Amino acid sequence: MKRVGIVVKAHKEAIEKADKLEAWLKGRGIQVVTRKNIPAPITSRHCLVENIEKAPADLSCIVVLGGDGTFISAVRWVQDTGIPVLGVNLGAFGFLTEVPADRLFTVMEEVVQKNFSVEERILLSAKVVRDGQDVACQTVLNDVVVNKEALARIAHIHAFVDDSYLTTFKADGLIVSTPTGSTAYSLSAGGPIVHPSLKTVIVTPICPFTLINRPLILPDDVTIKIGVDENDANIFLTFDGQVGLHVTHRDTIVVRKASHTLHMMKVSGPSYYDVLKAKLSWSGR
Secondary structure, eight states: OOOOEEEEESHHHHHHHHHHHHHHHHHHHOOOEEEOOOOOOOOOOOOTTTTTTTOOOOOOOEEEEOOOHHHHHHHHHHHTTTEEEEEEESSSSSOOOEGGGGGHHHHHHHHHHHEEEEEEEEEEEEEEETTTTEEEEEEEEEEEEEEEEOOOEEEEEEEEETEEEEEEEEEEEEEEEOSGGGTTTHHHTTTOOOTTTTTTEEEEEEEEESTTOOOEEEEEEEEEEEEOOOOOOSSEEEEETTTEEEEEETTTEEEHHHHHEEEEOSSSOOHHHHHHHTTTTOOOO
């Protein structure tokens, strides 16, 4: 292990921790490349955006110091390089950043010794097509969300799967998520918890007007197309809860599995089920 990347939250505690980690790594003869949160331009027509610097391909791994938001930002730097990523939780919840801050250097000792495994996570590619032209495109780790703004009426969201009409959701919105994102917004909207290693896509309506509109778990090779009614106003599309844009009846939102995956590093410690129980405060004997 000769070169390690660090993505750090723009926060005093995180920056101090990053400085200590950098010194620790350099003391072991390992070069360090440090980045702060990566901005996400929304107007790009390319999911692998050319105007964002890609992480150097020779990095052995990338360590993320922050919360889940910082981790999602780091994914934009990783892009399709296949560099494994380790999340260290300095935020509030931390489903993606599983390693607690007080175990950072213990875990890094294992990482330096290459005592870790890699788990693949699928990503989603989402684009907005307007009048036959791609006007926006993003690759997301968690979810793509179509929802109405605070004062808007109920939305009429037309959903197609592989060009077959599925239904029109009369709801506050619609979430298309990965298994990784099943414990994010989708969970709050009543979606299922799906093990992150599974290859599926989850479709979850937000507060549906019709109670028979339930979440769906679909194969990961489907293409989902979404549109809204001409009379629907103030409809917003959000990528990974970080960036977004307004959409209208002129727009078609196309969501499918991305051509590359994210490689998440797994080290010794609590199992996925232990993390799940702790994060969701499940009780039991």
